[in-house]
Amino acid sequence: MPNSFGTLFTITTWGESHGAAIGVVIDGCPPGLPITAAEIQIELDRRRPGQSDIVTPRKEADAVEILSGTYEGRTTGTPISLVVRNTDQRPAAYDEMKDKYRPSHADFTYEAKYGLRDPRGGGRSSARETIGRVAAGAIARKILATRGVELRAFITRIHDVAIPADALAPDALPTLAAIEATPVRCPHPATAVAMIERIKAVRSEGDSVGGVIQCRVRGLPAGLGEPVFDRLEADLAKAMLSLPATKGFEIGSGFAGTLLRGSEHNDAFTVRDGRVRTATNHSGGVQGGISNGEDLVFNVAFKPTATILQKQQTVDTHGQPAELMGKGRHDPCVVPRAVPIVEAMAALVLLDHWMRHAAQNQTFTF
């Protein structure tokens, strides 16, 4: 099921950006959870276009409707179907892409795969597909929150504008307020200002930029994950690389960790607050594929938006060279809107592993 994700807490997303609607079916949700459309809407509003002056000005209300799976405000344990009707569609804006492959978009590969494609807005590769993920993630994070888990994603770098190396302690957890203080979702105020400037400057040139999102998760118990294929970091990596525009993932020390020696990199065990802790956290909260109770820390790289308002060389669907002039209302930088999406995917992975862990290790005791 290529459009499904998860083993026990599962989601199946469907819908194209320019079809009738976009949606998700959540299967396996624990019953009894109080949940309202309004709570889900809060997260959707964080990823919504038009929320600030540094993202696409498209006006999409993205109002979510719960079609099934709840009764009297609580989940029933049956599939939760969430739907968001598409609005503000301007298919005319996509006429050109019907016959030309947009560089670094999925137009060419879709046609290679399926033999045909829906050219309106990129079909399934549209960032609108992530609506379903964020909606489902809102439920997952609410469940995790009942156990004290806090998830915080934020931007550490836009283009080459980065939070200074020593401005964010390795064991800090930025507050939601700090992250949401600016539309760029960087908790370091001075850097946020510079990032916004950079995005505006690039947009004025019809260009785009990418960046890096970091996610920190506090409050996870030790024991989540699996030792081999479904390592916690492996499933997180898959989750993150399944997002549009992502090009890289690293956990803990990541690529930079390869510059350390083992004696520098190893996280010595110690006892703190009455439980086994590590003195450092190069592991990023995961050892041997399983959470160790320290903060989960990982980074995700987002490439610059492929849609730019400049003339580009390409090929048309008849295999002839062509020029393409980007049009439409696009994000010069998708990274700020990707912050809640990263959190949502992380929440889905973590809740799923929590349920898997409980099933195998807490159902029977001998």
Place this chain on the structure above:
Amino acid sequence: MPNSFGTLFTITTWGESHGAAIGVVIDGCPPGLPITAAEIQIELDRRRPGQSDIVTPRKEADAVEILSGTYEGRTTGTPISLVVRNTDQRPAAYDEMKDKYRPSHADFTYEAKYGLRDPRGGGRSSARETIGRVAAGAIARKILATRGVELRAFITRIHDVAIPADALAPDALPTLAAIEATPVRCPHPATAVAMIERIKAVRSEGDSVGGVIQCRVRGLPAGLGEPVFDRLEADLAKAMLSLPATKGFEIGSGFAGTLLRGSEHNDAFTVRDGRVRTATNHSGGVQGGISNGEDLVFNVAFKPTATILQKQQTVDTHGQPAELMGKGRHDPCVVPRAVPIVEAMAALVLLDHWMRHAAQNQTFTF
């Protein structure tokens, strides 16, 4: 099935490093493929301990036996069971780890998860688990080779010793001979020499280093992958992060790509050799989650080996501070032996997606 990988061409690995044996069951293999234990053994010998003077001197023959799934030298389409008996076990070498958690190993997390663990050699988190992956990968790559697919993994950096930026063309495919020319599996001779020196120097200090492996795959058709969760890069990321000691994955431009603008990063389409090609390959061979026919290019970060022959601070299983003095015969750098493992995992992902693609898009035409 946490110890299984793949959707159609699937593997299930089993076994601890110090149990009776290690093995893999391959399910879904196309029938009729000529295959012998000797062919599989070639790949196993590439990951085997004791193969050179820069890896662990443990002597493990790792001789593979085919227990099922072939008849008269051909696969039958039924499960292929491969087993490697464990030898050269020295459990005494692991006595200390029975009571103390080795830093940055899985000892603590296993116990947190399962409530108990097999302390001999790290159990499932041992690198010996990858024997099954490499054995299965040998079959997958043979199938891919019949369609002209070439996989080449090699080391681009050990610690801070890296192939110079301009020494390897973006569109080059190092030969197997060049890679295997030295035990460090770096195709750039001068760099290889420096890497070997670094590994030996670090080993003499009882320390360890990590590095980066790059994998390039040539000959893939356009159309492999999925648009949403099972993007080709997502499944590759999962595959790579499921390997012991990995901390990061990036495809194409990766983290460095976030420093480019869209106008620099986009891969213009062009027509070359009568087919649609891209002028550059920042995408790394994948667009919208689906292969575009260009070389697949990705990097994997390996942390320094956790086992070092130095005194370390830790905690024992009773929660008391303790000191641990590493012993035994370990790799000062696992990266050279990880090269065939990276290739194996890549082959498994690609063959699986090939079969998935064919099932959906080539079985019925209308």
Place this chain on the structure above:
Amino acid sequence: MPNSFGTLFTITTWGESHGAAIGVVIDGCPPGLPITAAEIQIELDRRRPGQSDIVTPRKEADAVEILSGTYEGRTTGTPISLVVRNTDQRPAAYDEMKDKYRPSHADFTYEAKYGLRDPRGGGRSSARETIGRVAAGAIARKILATRGVELRAFITRIHDVAIPADALAPDALPTLAAIEATPVRCPHPATAVAMIERIKAVRSEGDSVGGVIQCRVRGLPAGLGEPVFDRLEADLAKAMLSLPATKGFEIGSGFAGTLLRGSEHNDAFTVRDGRVRTATNHSGGVQGGISNGEDLVFNVAFKPTATILQKQQTVDTHGQPAELMGKGRHDPCVVPRAVPIVEAMAALVLLDHWMRHAAQNQTFTF
């Protein structure tokens, strides 16, 4: 994913009978298939309430809407989301079941499982859940039809009114016209009349009856299925027993076949029409879990409808004895409306296995 079915051609159904809507997401559909809502509606109308005077008089239009997955009248290979809005809900009719467990319904077991339940109309155990299956099945059977596969389900017995033993040749395939000639969907006219009388008589007493549906499938190639767990008959058995009110499944000779000796039961091979055939078909078209090219023949037992308009003894949600008096508009016999559902589930199983077979056995040749 407990609400999903299939490996490659997959469906996920969602929705309660008295929620806002009922729907299905089809994932893995081959691209390029011409399909319209009207074609799907034809099958839905065959299972719809109110279609004749022997089924429930509830008036549900059950109009299907395609929300995603098609473009210009063809499938795109992406998820097809189909939705049917619920109408004609009379929750008041279900007030009593809120506090009392209806005998042989799912009220008690749902509450035992989930700790709570949606009492309106039985929640997910409502026969309305099968709308999604029939809608998805309409697509599957259209694909199968392009390869010459014909599926025909029909009723062979209602209560003790059965088609005479010699009235239907073992190798006959009743026409759709013959089956649809009467609302009871029995292709033997005289038996159909008697069945209708029986249903009306039982209904007049506020009681209900069940029966047996037979399904015959012609035109399957040899080779579909799997040798072990996913035998074709195993997946068909699961599919059929997953339908509400089913109590049994048998293929080919079934339970009666246990009364034969091996020498009587074995299907001798012969050559007919230039290909290998069997002289008899006790196997029911499947040998060793794999289709042999003969007609697939299987039976499904449906118990009498649990909802009856008579006083029944039960227990309330406080564990106290209670009486329940059935109300509402229910089917005295669900079997006629189950005929298209059986066909739909058969089509889903067969198409899925076709794609699985092609993936493993026809993608690569050596």
Place this chain on the structure above:
Amino acid sequence: MPNSFGTLFTITTWGESHGAAIGVVIDGCPPGLPITAAEIQIELDRRRPGQSDIVTPRKEADAVEILSGTYEGRTTGTPISLVVRNTDQRPAAYDEMKDKYRPSHADFTYEAKYGLRDPRGGGRSSARETIGRVAAGAIARKILATRGVELRAFITRIHDVAIPADALAPDALPTLAAIEATPVRCPHPATAVAMIERIKAVRSEGDSVGGVIQCRVRGLPAGLGEPVFDRLEADLAKAMLSLPATKGFEIGSGFAGTLLRGSEHNDAFTVRDGRVRTATNHSGGVQGGISNGEDLVFNVAFKPTATILQKQQTVDTHGQPAELMGKGRHDPCVVPRAVPIVEAMAALVLLDHWMRHAAQNQTFTF
């Protein structure tokens, strides 16, 4: 993964009857369970050839070896690999089947599917494949036993020799001693004698017979199962129809239940022993796909063994008519040896659903 079964407690079987070995990998087993090879051997010995004078005289020790997944006599939560070496192979006995399709065997369908086959002993369709199921089932039933679940399968009919209708109370649970009292595993002594006579008489004519196995399970909690596709009876039906030689499955009232009216068939709720019970058990312990706490009761039909020692008409692999004269040492009736296999499959289904239920409904409470 066509050779895998289960969602959380999973098994993957591999091996042909005439290859080097047969085995199973169990993944997802709860850690900490004390288990020995000897305990598993007990169940294997119940399905072993040569155990009595009414089954095949083949001498196969079927000695199981645990290759992984346990440490100091307890499961570790990692994959448990069990292997049984094949012995007493007489491939010569199978020479004829290399070129001729045995009627009602899988020879023809395997070749149609895979293009080739291992003709020695039927490959994967051999009953030896069930060794892995029984071995895994031994572990599953031990876990279930810790919660008070008792599984009892036994033969109710061989050919037309059946336990008299009133000789076994609907709510009785035959003891293991009563079942194992005779090699035919029928708990009704007089019927057992008649069954044995029938089997011997049929064998003396070179013929074979089938029969019906009933399985009763006591001590299940209410709440196991799923409402839609993975209904408990659906998964049991799949499990049973996945066994060689099975042609039918029915739960509770089964096919006979279709002859009752709803007013007769409904199981009235009542209060007994302080909990909600049903007065009758036509449902067979499952309502709406979910266990209701009553005894689970189901029947499985086994056809007469396809291998008979008589001359049969067939076709050879070149499509020419041929005669086949059965040879070798076969069971005139496989049903007695199938009894522990039915129990094993039931145990696997029930444990898997227990873990699934716990994961979704008992991990989080709100």
